[in-house]
Every structure is written in C-alpha cells, then in structure tokens.
Amino acid sequence: MQPHINLPAPYAPHAGLDAAFSACPLIAILRGVTPADAAEHGRALYEAGFRIVEVPLNSPQPFDSIAAIRRALPADAIVGAGTVLHSSFVAQVKAAGGDLIVMPHSDADVVRAAKAQGLACAPGVATPNEAFIALKNGADVLKMFPAEQLGPHVVKAWRAVIAAAVPLVPVGGISPDNMGPFLTAGANGFGLGSALYTPGQSAAVTASHAKAFVNGLRIARGEKK
Template identity: 70%
Template structure:
C-alpha cells in the first residue's frame, strides 16, 4: 500500500484538465501540423475520444493551429501548446485560446505563469526533485520525459513517493501495444507523439491511429482487470 504523503503545497488541479483527463487519459501531440488542416485533425481526434490536444510550438504557425482547433471543438476538450519554453509564450498561447501548457522541462517560472493565467500545466520531469518542485509550483500532472529513458522500473519507484492523485504521464515511444508495463508500474496516462500523428498524414490516418490508441487503452485495462 502506498504511504500517505503530503505534497509540498496543496494539490489543486485545473478543473478543466481534471474533466478532460477523466474522459481520456492520453494527450494527443500533433507536432508539425499545418494551420489549414488543424481543425479537421482536431475533430478526428475528438470524435475518436481524445479530450487533450497539444500543438508543439515548434510546429508551423502553431498559434494559428491552436486557435483553429479550439474554435471547432466543444468546451469539454482542452487545447493548448507543447514545447513551451518561456513565460512570454505562455501568454501567446492563452491569447490564441489555448488552455493547456506542456513543457519538455520543469522551469518553475513557466509553470507559475501558466497557473497565474488560469491555464493547465504539465511540465516535463526526469527526477523526483524536479517532480516535487513542479508540484510545489502548481503542476497539474507530470510528464515523464523521455519515457524511453524513464522505463517502468523508474515509474514504479516514483509512484512509491508521488501520491496516487497526481497523474504520471510517460511521453516518448508509446504505441497502442506497449502501454501495459508502464500502467502496471503506476503510470496514469500517456502523451502520444509520432505513433499517433506525423506531419503530412491525412485525416483518415489520424482517425485510424486515434481509434487504435483508444482500443489499445481499453484492451490493456481489460487485461489488467482480468489479472487481478
């Protein structure tokens, strides 16, 4: 049984993030998407079941893509940016209609900027020190990055000290068929990259990949339930 541990500061996650994450515990990352196609890909992801969509800022005109996706999706989806490296970019994302800030690192200034502007924030962490610092400054979930380096053994060790209420999301190398070991170790969800979306792919491929991930998630959970 996990020990009862208190976080360094009260854990009060963003309400919109809690709702979206409860509906689907996977974040769709659409790195490299073009603004003209963003809305249709966003619709395909939503229709498949996704409620958290991230446009990395190293994509072409990412703020335009965020605005386009936000405009066409219902309010229960959370749309935002990844690869957010500065407080200025947090403001830009908010002005584009984004509600979610995802980072490859755990810069506390960026986390604080996101929270002060009412946005959900998922910083990237690679050590327990970074994880607890991020939570202290308001992180809503922890992006374990890169997941190829932080395997199930690391996730299990982290979960022994990170309270179960805090989502742990491995990001990197996740496919519909390899989620089981991380979930068994204590991961709560995932960020999905190139196995879900590659620049230039058509909407039908995005829809098919999204459905495959939703089915993979359900299949993994059914298998875990049968083993208990």
Template identity: 65%
Template structure:
C-alpha cells in the same frame, strides 16, 4: 476540467508539425476517436493559429493547449490564442509560474524525483515523464511510492498501442502520443486509423489493469 478530460480518456495528442489548414479536420477525427486533450507544440508552423482554430472548432469538453513551451512570454500568447494547457519538455520555474499566473493547466516535463517534487511545488497539475524511452515502468512505481498521493504521471516518448500495459500497471494514468499518432503531412483519415488503434488499446489495457 483537465483532470476530467484525462479521466474520460488518458491519451494526449501531440500534433508536432500541424499546419493551421489541417487543424479542424485532424481535431475532428481525434475527438471522434475519443481523445479529449490536444497539444500543438510551438515549434510547429503558425502554432498559435492552429491552437485558436482547434479551440473554436472543438467542443468545450476538449482541452486544447501548447507543447514545447520554453519562454514565459509564450504562455501569454497561448492564452490569447485560446489555449488552456501548457506542456513543457522541462520544468523551468519562470514558465511554470507564468502558466499558473495566467490560470492555465500545466504539465511540465520531469526526468527525476527532484524535478517532480519541484514541479508539484510550483503548482503542476500533472507530470510529463519525458523522455519515457530512457526509463522503465518500474520508475513510475518507485516515484509514486514517495510523491504526494494523487500525483498523475504521464509517460511521453515511444508509446505505442503495444506497450501501454506495463506503464499502466505501474501507475501511469495516461500518455502523450507523438509521431506514433501524427506526423506532418498525414491525412485526417490516416490519423483516424492510428487514433482508433490507440483508443482500442487504451480501453483494453485499462480494463485489464492489474491494480
């Protein structure tokens, strides 16, 4: 299901700072724009409430999960709230194993090939290339030459509608979108405009992918 959501649209919304009362309206505009994966970082206000509201509110083909998951006990709370996806800034083995034990989709953060191989060995579904600002598209191309066939790499950090094409040409299959898409206090209308800009760029870039 997670892979299917990414295939329909490889953009993941990272809603750091989202408040529960904003969640349904923000979720609506993201879904309407075409995004099918939404992540609420756990360092947001009442994140489990927001995850629960999004899961209740959005159609079943939208995957809802948590980001900045740092502790195994947080994995259980995410699942209890209705979350389906665990996103991490790191590749902590205890969190990886807790997520797999709970049957949740898993996207750990990796910054080296060593971390990438270790995360895949623990059952990661996709790899979050983080922070992408300190890397270059050539990194993805080099990694994909040695990682198992079918490995999905998603750059996160500093992604804008203007800089997606080189990453996609190098083999990226999606992106995590943070403050370029949503910042605390933004209206649903503002988020809708930004989401549409990203989706339009995504559609243009994937149509022009060089391989």
C-alpha cells in the same frame, strides 16, 4: 517541543484538465500540423475519443493552429501548446484560446506563468527532484520524459513517493501495445507523438491511429470493447 514542519499545499488539479483527462487520459501531440489542417485533425481525434490536444510551438504558425482547433472542438476538449520553452509564450497561448501548457522541462517561470494565467500545466520531469519542484510550483500533471529511457520501473519507484492524486504521464516511445506495463507500474495516461501523428498525414490516418490508441488503452486496462 517538536520542530515546526512546513507541509506543501494539497494538490489541487485544474478542473477542466482533470475532467478531460478522466474522460480519456491520452494527450495528442500534433507536432508539425499546419493551421489549414489543424481543425480537421482535431475533429478526428475528438471523434475517436480524445479530449486533450496539444500543438507544439515548433510547429508552423502554432498559435493559429491552436485557435483553429479550439474553434472546432466542443468546450469539454482541452487544447494547448507543447514545447513551451519560455514564459513569454504563455500569454500568447491563452490569447489563442489555449487551456494547457506542456513543456519538455520543468522551468519554474513557465509553470508559474501558466498558473498565473489560469492555465493547466504539464512540465517535463526526469527525476524525483524535478517532479517535486514542479509540483511545488503548481504543476497539474507530471510529464515523464523521455518515457522510453525511464521505463515502467521508474514509474513504479516514483509512484511510491508521489501522491496517487498526481497524474504521471509518460511521453516518448508510447505505442498502442506497450501501455500495459506503464499502467501497472502506476502511470495514469500518456502523451502520444509520432506514433499518432506525423506532418502531412491525412485526417483519416490520424483517426485510424487514434482509434488504435484508444483500443490499446482499453486492452491495457483490461476493459471489454
């Protein structure tokens, strides 16, 4: 008689995030944006093709910015919070209209709180052990952070053992012209920080950077304009 093996539950992505990610697998990180400017930058990103926007919680009045972007964008956009360090913030993100919790770490309490509230969750992971624990707790996306230290070779190694259905999203040091090696290695999308947005820049600059990233993704995928 063979021993009984408890297999993990099948991966089931968050429907809203999955649709937005399929439309454009680039996550805009608006660290430092203010509520007065948030909607304008959100609209610039959406018009460039982005469908996922996060406001890190170490930004000024982040919940107000999340609410402003949510009101400004169509329903097919996913708006959420980044740098969510404690589970107590999850309910506040949802109350502001957020759909997504992004973290630099893989704290089980935060992941479970996000899933309990019906929100998508993208925990930060830097080792296979962290990745599998995050998936066990219900993660929808694995945020590979920091990408500049992990590199495409780590993405390739992880992809050999992580199911193809699970999105691997490198974050940190991504530019419009370095996405190709990560995609070839098995990455599915990217989180974009200071190369896309820095506090105080105009919405026109955000739009220009966003278009450069969308074009860079097309080139990395070998698509024609």
